[in-house]
Amino acid sequence: MAVSKATELGIRSFCVPTAGNAGSALAAYTAAAGGESHIYMPVKTPSVFQEDCRVMGAKVTTVDGSIRDAGLLMAQDNKDQQWFDISTLKEPFRLEGKKTMGYEIAEQLQWTLPDVIIYPTGGGTGLIGIWKAFQEMMTLGWIHQIPTRMIAVQMEGCRPVVDAYEQKLDYCVLAENPEETAANGLRVPKAFGDRLIMKTIYQSHGEAIAVSEMEMLQSISEFARKSGIFLSPEGGAVYAAYKTMCIAGRIKENETVVLINTGSPYKYMENHIVL
Numbered sequence: 001m002a003v004s005k006a007t008e009l010g011i012r013s014f015c016v017p018t019a020g021n022a023g024s025a026l027a028a029y030t031a032a033a034g035g036e037s038h039i040y041m042p043v044k045t046p047s048v049f050q051e052d053c054r055v056m057g058a059k060v061t062t063v064d065g066s067i068r069d070a071g072l073l074m075a076q077d078n079k080d081q082q083w084f085d086i087s088t089l090k091e092p093f094r095l096e097g098k099k100t101m102g103y104e105i106a107e108q109l110q111w112t113l114p115d116v117i118i119y120p121t122g123g124g125t126g127l128i129g130i131w132k133a134f135q136e137m138m139t140l141g142w143i144h145q146i147p148t149r150m151i152a153v154q155m156e157g158c159r160p161v162v163d164a165y166e167q168k169l170d171y172c173v174l175a176e177n178p179e180e181t182a183a184n185g186l187r188v189p190k191a192f193g194d195r196l197i198m199k200t201i202y203q204s205h206g207e208a209i210a211v212s213e214m215e216m217l218q219s220i221s222e223f224a225r226k227s228g229i230f231l232s233p234e235g236g237a238v239y240a241a242y243k244t245m246c247i248a249g250r251i252k253e254n255e256t257v258v259l260i261n262t263g264s265p266y267k268y269m270e271n272h273i274v275l
Contacts, residue, residue, distance in 0.1 A: 001097030002086045003029035012036065015083035017071035019122065019184040020049035021263050026086065027058035038083055040070040045184055048267045066178055067122075068189045088123030089193035095132065098125045102133025105258055106143065113148045115255035118242055120234035120262055121152035121161055121208070122188035124197040131200040150206040152197065153234075153241040155181045155213065160190050161197055165208035170198045181213060182271035183233035185262065207250070215240040220265070221275050233273055235261030 003014065003026065015038040016026050023039040030037040039053050043062040053060050061077075063070040071087060078085060086094060106113055113134060119127045131150055137143045152161050157179025160172040172194035178187050191197055201208060211219075220236035223229060231239060238259045245251045265273060 002026075002091060002093040003033055003035070005093040005096075006084050006086075006091075007033045007035065011084045013083045014038070014086055015040070015074055015078055016086050017041070017067050017074050018045075018049075019067050019187060020045050020267065021185065022088075023058070023060075024049055024052045027053040027056040030058070031056040038074070038077075040074040042066055042070055042184070042187075044180065046268055046270050048270070052267070066187055066189055068174075087192065088125050089128075089191075089196065095125055095129050098129030099133040099136075100129075101126060101260075102130035103137070105130070106133070106137060109256070111143055113143060113146060114258045115147055116149050116151060116251055116257040117260065118151040118153060118238045118245075118257065119260045120183070120186055120238050121154055121197065122185045122191065122234075124152070124161070124191045124193050124200075126260065126262065127152055128193060128196045128200050131204060146204070148204055150200050150204040151241065151245070152201055152206070152208040153186075153237050154208065154210050155179070155183055155186045155216070155237060156210045157181055157213070158187050158189060159208075159210040160188075160194070161201075162208040162210040164194070164198055165201060170202075171195050172198070181216075181233070182268060182273050183216060183237055184268070184271070185234050186237060209241045209244065211237050211240040211244065215244075217273060217275050219243070220273055229261075230265045231261050232263035232265045233268055233271065234263060235259070235265075236273070 012035040017040045026037045037058040160175045164172045175189040216236040219240040
């Protein structure tokens with residue numbers, strides 16, 4: 001959505017800091033649109049993401065540190081604003097694309113929304129976008145209530161949203177020295193849209209929960225053996241959170257729950273995600 005709309009407006013050069021998937025998407029869509037992309041990644045991003053972008057013609061810059069460090073270097077290199085910055089929530093169009101998940105969930109459930117949606121939350125655009133879609137459907141009269149609790153999932157080694165939720169804050173504090181994780185997309189020290197993430201959680205009467213690296217890895221294997229679906233690390237974190245919430249009674253047996261898996265596990269194989 002971001003590239004399509006920007007291209008319609010005459011923009012041809014783009015930039016983004018990424019832990020993987022957003023970079024691959026930007027490289028693909030700018031290639032299809034005849035544009036150019038400048039992608040900044042943490043050096044420990046799996047090599048397949050880096051090569052994925054390069055083979056589609058993107059200029060890839062690797063940065064020692066987190067996605068935040070990648071974003072800071074990108075901002076410095078783009079100080080004259082020669083490239084359109086499509087960083088999470090710094091432009092209006094990516095959110096409009098992400099919100100289609102909310103419409104798809106509603107349509108596939110015959111316009112009865114689930115009780116719970118569990119989302120792996122780094123930058124948080126998907127979490128915010130789904131909630132935005134539900135609000136729009138209410139305004140349109142397509143649905144008559146929103147029973148859904150939005151649950152944000154993070155890793156124990158990088159949990160700014162969880163810390164903010166536990167402290168009842170409406171913003172997030174920067175997570176200093178975030179730990180390495182196989183779930184690259186969840187190593188976000190502070191989301192740019194932190195206030196919107198917290199607003200979504202509170203408005204939906206949801207919560208934020210952190211899981212350990214081992215819980216995430218074990219959940220990938222367990223889910224694969226039970227369902228025949230190989231989750232990405234972020235998806236594994238979601239399933240781990242789901243199990244924890246069920247055991248604690250925060251999700252009831254009769255509730256409808258949607259678990260969001262946000263990527264392909266095959267791009268993460270060098271992270272040793274299989275126990």
